Amino acid sequence: MKQIDPKTLYRQSVDLAALGGDGPVAFDAVPEAPRTAATLSDQAREVAALFSDRPISRRLLAGSVRALDFVALAALGLTTLAIAGGFDDGIRTAAVGIGAALAVLFVQALEGYQIAAFRNFASQLGRVLAAWGMLFAGAAALAFFTGRMEGGEGLLVARWFVGGVAWFFASRAILTRLVVGWTRDGRLERRAVIVGGGKLAEEVIRGLEAQRDNDIRICGIFDDRDDERSPAMVEGYPKLGTVPELVEFGRIVKLDMLIVALPITAALRVQQMLRKLWVLPVDIRLSAHSDKLKFRPRNYTYEGSLPFIDVVDKPLADWDAVSKRIFDLVVGTLALVALAPLMVGAAIAVKATSKGPIFFRQKRFGFNNEVISVWKFRSMFVDLCDADVKQAVTKGDPRVTPVGRFIRKTSIDELPQLFNVLSGELSLVGPRPHAIMAQTENRMWDNVVDGYFARHKVKPGITGWAQINGWRGEIDTPEKIRKRIEHDIYYIENWSILFDIKILALTPFRLFDTRNAY
Numbered sequence: 001m002k003q004i005d006p007k008t009l010y011r012q013s014v015d016l017a018a019l020g021g022d023g024p025v026a027f028d029a030v031p032e033a034p035r036t037a038a039t040l041s042d043q044a045r046e047v048a049a050l051f052s053d054r055p056i057s058r059r060l061l062a063g064s065v066r067a068l069d070f071v072a073l074a075a076l077g078l079t080t081l082a083i084a085g086g087f088d089d090g091i092r093t094a095a096v097g098i099g100a101a102l103a104v105l106f107v108q109a110l111e112g113y114q115i116a117a118f119r120n121f122a123s124q125l126g127r128v129l130a131a132w133g134m135l136f137a138g139a140a141a142l143a144f145f146t147g148r149m150e151g152g153e154g155l156l157v158a159r160w161f162v163g164g165v166a167w168f169f170a171s172r173a174i175l176t177r178l179v180v181g182w183t184r185d186g187r188l189e190r191r192a193v194i195v196g197g198g199k200l201a202e203e204v205i206r207g208l209e210a211q212r213d214n215d216i217r218i219c220g221i222f223d224d225r226d227d228e229r230s231p232a233m234v235e236g237y238p239k240l241g242t243v244p245e246l247v248e249f250g251r252i253v254k255l256d257m258l259i260v261a262l263p264i265t266a267a268l269r270v271q272q273m274l275r276k277l278w279v280l281p282v283d284i285r286l287s288a289h290s291d292k293l294k295f296r297p298r299n300y301t302y303e304g305s306l307p308f309i310d311v312v313d314k315p316l317a318d319w320d321a322v323s324k325r326i327f328d329l330v331v332g333t334l335a336l337v338a339l340a341p342l343m344v345g346a347a348i349a350v351k352a353t354s355k356g357p358i359f360f361r362q363k364r365f366g367f368n369n370e371v372i373s374v375w376k377f378r379s380m381f382v383d384l385c386d387a388d389v390k391q392a393v394t395k396g397d398p399r400v401t402p403v404g405r406f407i408r409k410t411s412i413d414e415l416p417q418l419f420n421v422l423s424g425e426l427s428l429v430g431p432r433p434h435a436i437m438a439q440t441e442n443r444m445w446d447n448v449v450d451g452y453f454a455r456h457k458v459k460p461g462i463t464g465w466a467q468i469n470g471w472r473g474e475i476d477t478p479e480k481i482r483k484r485i486e487h488d489i490y491y492i493e494n495w496s497i498l499f500d501i502k503i504l505a506l507t508p509f510r511l512f513d514t515r516n517a518y
Contacts (some may be wrong), residue, residue: 011407040248041231044240046425048230048252055256056187058215059318062113065175066104069128072171073100075445076163084156086489096160099135103164106131115188116213121176128168134159193246195273197223197230197239201261204287204306205235211304219253221248224273243276249325250280251368256314257283279364281368281457282311315457315492327497331504332421336427346377346412354401356382359416364433366460372425374433375416379404409509429500431488432472445481455488458495465491468503468510 040048077096087117111117112127136157194201201221208216220240223230232239240249250258258277262270272284277284285308288300300307316324347358359375366372382401400408407413420426426433434445445452466472466487475481490497 003112004278014411019048040245040252041241043238044220044249045211045252047238048249051186051191051217051219051253054187055191056182057318058115058188058190060322061118061179061188062115063319065118066108066113068171069107069167070100070104072167073103073164076167077160080156080159080163099139099160103132103135106134114216115179118175118179119183121172122458124176125168125172128172129165129255132161132164132168144146179334183484186217188213190256191219192216193219193250193252193255193507194221194234194259194261195223195243195246195277196261197221197225197234198261198494200263200287201234203260203261205237208303208308209235214304216303219255220249222249243273247276247280248284251370254368255280255282257285259308260286260288260311262282275451278312279451279453279457281316282312283310283314284311286311316495322496323426323497324427324495324500327500328421332418332428336418336422339418340496343415346407346415349403350379350401350407352371353403354378354381356484362459363436365436365453365456366433369453369456370435372420372433374426375419377404377407377413377416379408379413390457414462421462426465427459427461429460429491429503430464431455431491432464432467432484433460443477448477449482449485451489452485454491455485458492463507464488464504465499470504 048289074097077100078093081092081096090181107113107128110127110131112124112131117124117127139157179188194204201223208214208218218237221234221237222241222243222245226244230239240246246258249255258280260270261271264271274284285301288307301310302308322402350358356378358378360378360380361373361375363371364374378399381401404413417426421428464487466484469487471480471484471487474485491503
């Protein structure tokens with residue numbers, strides 16, 4: 001997808017007939033949107049199709065370049081030492097590491113890791129070479145005044161300096177080419193939707209488009225109002241639907257930000273909207289450019305000169321998501337190896353004691369409300385399996401096999417979900433993935449608990465905070481599902497790697513409590 005002016009993009013691609021015109025539809029084959037409580041219009045689905053490519057995180061990109069610079073400069077320095085036979089000198093080795101770290105800090109101070117700098121080869125090369133030169137000038141001055149520079153060390157330092165210059169030339173040439181291409185394709189952006197139309201939305205759009213190097217791509221406008229206060233087009237962007245439809249649109253497009261363009265004084269209306277929107281895994285910002293309350297500056301965050309009030313932050317964004325994924329891969333692989341004998345034994349027992357397959361796959365809700373297939377050891381007689389979980393398993397349930405009763409009580413039936421973890425569908429720790437037709441007292445769980453789908457703002461897990469606090473097993477009352485959701489939301493809002501480790505460490509001990517496990 002080539003990046004062009006957003007207004008031109010919509011004029012060329014949106015079904016003009018939906019806006020009262022006679023223009024042709026630009027996209028003939030648009031994927032059908034999932035049917036949920038709110039069905040998107042054809043126009044909204046056409047716009048969603050424009051943003052099918054997953055964007056690249058600017059923070060991850062800048063952080064990766066920093067890491068590569070440090071590793072490359074340290075490797076060049078250590079290689080120089082090794083060639084000269086000085087690799088076994090602890091002081092010199094430490095100096096290389098410190099020098100590489102200082103070089104990264106100097107480049108950072110000169111704004112050499114900004115995306116705007118990455119787009120311009122000459123600009124970023126000048127910054128990194130200036131930082132690299134400052135490091136060596138400072139080191140030379142220090143050596144001169146302390147008299148610690150020996151004759152042979154000058155040649156080593158010169159070789160490292162030249163190697164660093166060569167690295168910066170080559171790496172920045174490649175980086176510039178990549179970043180320019182990603183920018184052209186619209187992947188280095190934060191995708192945003194304006195909530196609320198009219199004059200306030202118009203002012204927000206103008207303010208954002210006036211910012212230099214603005215990375216916010218406006219995907220459209222959603223508003224519940226249907227009168228002159230909310231026209232069909234604002235500053236060239238179409239109104240794509242209502243707030244309930246925005247929830248579905250956000251799941252398709254993978255939005256990064258929702259900008260609420262409503263006055264802060266309209267507190268009740270803002271609150272009503274936020275209750276519908278907070279289920280999405282996005283940053284929610286309240287526009288404050290027309291704010292008459294005049295909070296202190298520290299209460300605002302800024303996009304250029306535009307002030308916003310942070311309402312909700314996206315959970316597990318950028319490096320948090322990377323660190324959790326690495327944790328899942330490493331610990332999940334180790335767990336799979338360690339538990340392989342137990343899993344083989346369970347598979348043999350399931351196959352030997354009842355007819356049918358060893359494994360059972362069940363449709364569950366995953367991240368961002370997407371439906372995934374979760375692996376389990378089969379614990380029911382094959383002709384009585386309930387793939388949709390319309391009827392929860394109860395104590396003494398005749399559908400469960402004798403072996404199935406044991407592996408369910410001990411949660412051994414859940415171990416194949418390690419394959420879901422390695423494939424990226426599940427995490428080791430997170431809200432448990434619920435069946436898509438799960439219900440209590442003939443009511444779907446999203447109708448029992450307000451904000452139920454907020455638990456899907458992160459990947460579901462094999463174990464979770466609710467489970468180790470005793471909320472596992474049968475859910476036969478509304479209070480039980482409410483308690484689960486309370487614990488799930490607490491986990492999302494307080495996540496850390498240490499929190500995951502704590503939950504994993506406690507899980508084996510909590511499994512001894514089998515009172516609610518059938």
